[in-house]
Structures are given as C-alpha cells and as structure tokens.
Amino acid sequence: KVETPNDGKNKKAFMFREDEEESKVRDDLKPKLVYRGTDKEIDPNDIGLVKNAEDKRVMDEGYKNFAYNSLVSKRIGFHREINDTRHQHCLDKTFPENLPTASVIICFYNEDFYTLLRSVFSVIRRSPPDLIKEIILVNDHSDDKELIEKVENELETNLELSIVRFFTPEERLGLIRSRIFGARKALGDVLVFLDSHIEANVEWLQPLLTRIKESRTNVVTPVIDVINPDNFGYKPSPLVRGGFNWGMNFKWEGLTKRVERFDEPIPSPAMAGGLFAMDREYFTELGEYDPGLDIWGGENIEISFRIWMCGGRLDILPCSRVGHVFRKRRPYTSTDERGVDTQDRNALRVARVWLGDHIKHFYSAITGVETLSPGDLTERFELKEKLKCKDFSWYLNYVYPELEIPGMEERKGAKEKVEKLNKYERWDQRSRNYTRSFQIKYAPSSLCLEPIDGVGSKGSFVKLSSCLRSKKQSWYQTDR
Ligand code: UD2
Ligand code: MN
Numbered sequence: 001k002v003e004t005p006n007d008g009k010n011k012k013a014f015m016f017r018e019d020e021e022e023s024k025v026r027d028d029l030k031p032k033l034v035y036r037g038t039d040k041e042i043d044p045n046d047i048g049l050v051k052n053a054e055d056k057r058v059m060d061e062g063y064k065n066f067a068y069n070s071l072v073s074k075r076i077g078f079h080r081e082i083n084d085t086r087h088q089h090c091l092d093k094t095f096p097e098n099l100p101t102a103s104v105i106i107c108f109y110n111e112d113f114y115t116l117l118r119s120v121f122s123v124i125r126r127s128p129p130d131l132i133k134e135i136i137l138v139n140d141h142s143d144d145k146e147l148i149e150k151v152e153n154e155l156e157t158n159l160e161l162s163i164v165r166f167f168t169p170e171e172r173l174g175l176i177r178s179r180i181f182g183a184r185k186a187l188g189d190v191l192v193f194l195d196s197h198i199e200a201n202v203e204w205l206q207p208l209l210t211r212i213k214e215s216r217t218n219v220v221t222p223v224i225d226v227i228n229p230d231n232f233g234y235k236p237s238p239l240v241r242g243g244f245n246w247g248m249n250f251k252w253e254g255l256t257k258r259v260e261r262f263d264e265p266i267p268s269p270a271m272a273g274g275l276f277a278m279d280r281e282y283f284t285e286l287g288e289y290d291p292g293l294d295i296w297g298g299e300n301i302e303i304s305f306r307i308w309m310c311g312g313r314l315d316i317l318p319c320s321r322v323g324h325v326f327r328k329r330r331p332y333t334s335t336d337e338r339g340v341d342t343q344d345r346n347a348l349r350v351a352r353v354w355l356g357d358h359i360k361h362f363y364s365a366i367t368g369v370e371t372l373s374p375g376d377l378t379e380r381f382e383l384k385e386k387l388k389c390k391d392f393s394w395y396l397n398y399v400y401p402e403l404e405i406p407g408m409e410e411r412k413g414a415k416e417k418v419e420k421l422n423k424y425e426r427w428d429q430r431s432r433n434y435t436r437s438f439q440i441k442y443a444p445s446s447l448c449l450e451p452i453d454g455v456g457s458k459g460s461f462v463k464l465s466s467c468l469r470s471k472k473q474s475w476y477q478t479d480r
C-alpha cells in the first residue's frame with residue numbers, strides 16, 4: 001500500500017524508528033546535567049543542589065564553620081516533619097498529670113542560623129506548652145556577630161519564640177561552664193540539656209519528665225537519632241547503652257539482655273553528654289559540673305560517674321527520641337591558651353577524682369597524660385566525700401562489669417556474654433515484636449521442622465528431624 005503524502009506536520013526524523021524504543025533513544029541523546037565526576041543525573045528537586053555562586057558560598061562556609069551542609073539546612077528552614085522513630089510499644093502511652101516543668105538549656109558556639117532555630121522550634125512544636133517553662137539559649141561568644149543579630153531579631157519579632165530567654169555570658173565559657181551558667185538561670189523543675197543542632201521528635205519530653213517524677217534521682221536521656229551532616233536525612237538509632245574505654249572516651253555498647261519490651265528504660269553506665277534531663281535541684285545538689293573542665297570533653301563521663309556512684313541512676317528512654325547532627329569533625333579547636341588539648345586535660349581531672357587505683361589503666365591508655373597539670377581538684381574531692389560516693393570498684397562491679405580491666409581475665413566473661421547475645425540476634429536488627437513461639441510438628445510422627453543451615457540463617461532450606469526442645473526448632477510469630 002502506498003501512503004498518501006501528508007502535510008508534513010507528523011513527519012518523523014528519519015533516524016528514528018516507530019517503536020517503543022523511540023522515546024528512550026531520544027532521551028539518551030538529550031544533553032544531561034550530571035553531578036560532578038559522576039554519571040548520576042542531577043535531580044532538580046535535590047535539596048542540596050547548588051544552583052549558583054551564592055549557594056556554593058553558603059555550602060562551603062557551612063562545611064568550614066559548622067562541619068555540615070548549611071545550604072541544605074537553610075532550605076529546610078525553621079520546621080520540617082521527621083519520621084516518628086519510636087517503636088510501636090511506645091505509641092499508645094499515657095503520661096501522668098502534673099508532670100514537672102522543664103527548662104530546656106541549649107548552649108551554642110558558632111551554629112548555623114537555621115540549624116539553631118530549627119532545634120528551638122522543634123522543642124516548642126513537639127512539646128506540650130504547659131510543660132515548657134522556658135528555653136534558655138546561651139550564646140557562648142560565637143564569632144559571627146551578624147548571626148547573633150539575626151537570632152536576637154528573630155527572638156524579638158517572632159511571637160512563637162517568646163518562651164526563649166537569650167543570654168551571652170561575659171566571656172567564652174566552653175560548653176561545660178556554659179551549661180552551668182544556663183542551669184543557674186533556670187526556673188523550671190527539671191533541666192533538659194540539648195545540643196544546638198538537634199530536632200526533637202514526637203512526644204520526646206513526656207517520657208523524660210515522667211521518669212524523673214517517679215524519682216528525683218533518676219537521670220535520663222533520649223535515644224539520640226542520627227541526622228546526616230551532608231543531607232540532613234533523619235534516621236533512627238538502634239537501642240544501645242553508653243560506655244567508655246580507659247582513655248575516658250565515650251563509646252556505644254551492646255545491651256546485656258535481649259529486649260522484650262521496647263519501651264523500658266535501659267540502664268546506661270555513661271551518657272553521650274549532649275542530651276539529658278535531670279531534676280534541677282538534684283543537679284545542684286550533686287555538684288553541677290566540674291567547672292574546672294574547659295571547652296569540650298570529659299564532663300559526660302564525670303557526671304555519669306557521679307550519678308551512679310553518689311546515689312542516682314542513669315537510663316536511656318527508648319520512647320523519647322531526639323535527632324542530633326553527628327559531624328565528622330569538630331569545627332572548632334579544643335586547645336586552650338596554653339596549647340593543651342582540653343579533652344585530655346579534662347579526662348585527667350575526671351580520672352584523678354574518680355578512678356582510684358584504676359587510674360594506672362588510664363595512664364597507660366593515653367601516653368604522657370600524667371605530665372599534664374589537672375589544676376586544683378580539692379573541691380571535687382570534697383564533694384565526693386560530702387556526697388558519700390561509692391568507689392570505682394563498686395561501679396565496675398555493679399554498673400559496668402563489661403569494662404575489661406587489663407590483666408584481669410576473669411572479667412572477660414561479662415563482655416563475652418554481651419558479644420554472644422549480639423551475635424545470636426543483634427539488638428539493632430530486632431525490629432519486630434515477637435508475639436508467640438512454637439514448634440512445627442509433622443503430626444503423624446515425632447518429627448519437627450528445623451533449618452538445615454542452623455539457627456539464625458537466612459534463606460535456609462528446612463528439614464524434619466526428631467523433635468527436641470532446642471533453639472533450632474523454635475519458630476516465632478511476629479506482629480508484622
Ligand atoms: C558530645 C556531646 C556534647 C558534649 C561532648 C563532650 C552529644 C550528642 N554531644 O559531643 O554535648 O557532651 O560530647 O564534651 O552527646 N559549645 C559551646 N561552647 C563551646 C563549644 C561547644 O557552647 O565552647 C556547644 C556546641 O555549640 C554544641 C554543644 O556545646 O551545641 C556540644 O558541642 P558539640 O556538638 O561540638 O559536641 P559533640 O556533639 O561532638
Ligand atoms: Mn553536638
């Protein structure tokens with residue numbers, strides 16, 4: 001059949017065939033924008049997309065001064081929705097009436113404007129108004145004066161922020177003395193300390209206050225979820241405890257028991273430091289922080305020791321979640337004017353007061369640390385005496401038996417128990433709620449179903465074998 005010539009409107013370019021390949025070929029020939037150094041096509045909705053020189057400047061300055069992507073932070077702005085990362089065991093909780101009120105204390109040094117204000121807004125919008133007495137914002141002499149003007153201006157003009165009290169101390173205090181400064185201004189029943197690059201999640205505050213209402217010597221922390229410093233993605237953290245090594249460096253530790261209820265307090269030998277709640281008067285009674293600690297580091301271990309050894313307790317509450325921007329480096333120096341690394345010197349102060357004879361392990365962990373001068377420790381020793389605190393051996397036995405003591409092999413057992421538990425079923429991978437357990441029996445026989453590859457294997461074939469009361473033949477029903 002010969003086709004009649006058409007008017008040219010529907011003419012196809014000669015090189016394309018009329019088939020489903022056509023549009024793909026066209027697409028392949030179009031010029032593409034790709035991310036530098038890759039074949040990955042640029043997503044026009046990419047929140048981090050650098051569109052011009054100003055964007056680039058904001059991003060570069062952000063990485064330099066704050067160690068995260070300020071361009072993304074700015075585009076997110078003052079508010080955003082985040083995933084409710086709580087386990088379902090937390091969801092239908094009710095809280096007692098008449099919870100104590102909270103003074104939220106946020107100290108900051110050189111923070112990005114949007115990151116800082118988003119921290120504040122997340123607290124305001126995700127807390128019941130009657131439970132927030134005030135938000136105390138302490139500017140620890142940030143270098144950028146324009147930032148401070150912007151913050152002050154926002155605080156003055158935005159009604160929603162009228163709950164915020166803003167302070168700039170006489171001089172740069174470092175994060176530890178800044179927190180003491182903030183705590184002394186506070187009027188609420190409970191102090192809630194937060195870093196300045198966080199986002200509080202749904203119902204984060206009530207579990208903390210509830211636990212403190214039960215006992216004023218309960219000190220609690222939320223689970224610290226992870227905000228990615230490059231794209232501000234918000235991810236849940238697994239349930240873990242806080243611990244440390246002999247260098248007095250904080251680290252996360254596996255749990256000692258299988259989690260059955262995901263809403264129960266998890267006793268923690270140490271806190272990460274940035275996010276916790278404590279009865280205000282108890283904080284004072286227990287000796288606030290050691291004001292001899294400079295800029296950054298060690299105060300979290302010190303206060304954890306004091307809490308446990310001097311009559312209190314420290315728990316992580318899985319139903320309270322707050323995200324924190326975990327950065328790859330600290331964007332400010334923590335060396336003091338003498339050129340001493342404050343982290344090491346702080347650790348030395350803590351070790352001298354609290355480790356007793358065990359200090360020898362600290363000395364071998366950080367070479368040369370004993371040559372630093374820790375400054376006057378009299379008041380901290382007196383405090384320990386006055387509060388009738390227990391000693392480090394007690395703490396090792398009752399609170400942190402998993403800390404390995406060099407040369408003491410018999411303590412290895414506790415640590416191995418934790419490791420074995422994690423191997424069998426890692427706490428962070430147990431996301432389901434186990435509702436029933438049973439065996440599967442082939443009724444006419446005494447044979448039961450078990451995986452050929454053994455307990456915990458994925459994708460294994462199954463076989464029938466003599467019924468035994470064994471893990472291999474335990475099958476679980478989960479709620480999803
Ligand atoms: C962790 C803690 C942090 C603190 C530190 C040990 C978490 C999530 N963070 O380190 O709170 O306990 O360990 O000391 O557990 N800041 C000041 N003045 C300064 C320096 C810092 O106010 O001179 C502020 C800073 O803006 C931030 C907070 O103190 O809001 C903590 O500092 P960081 O975020 O650099 O510490 P981080 O999270 O690495
Ligand atoms: Mn931080």
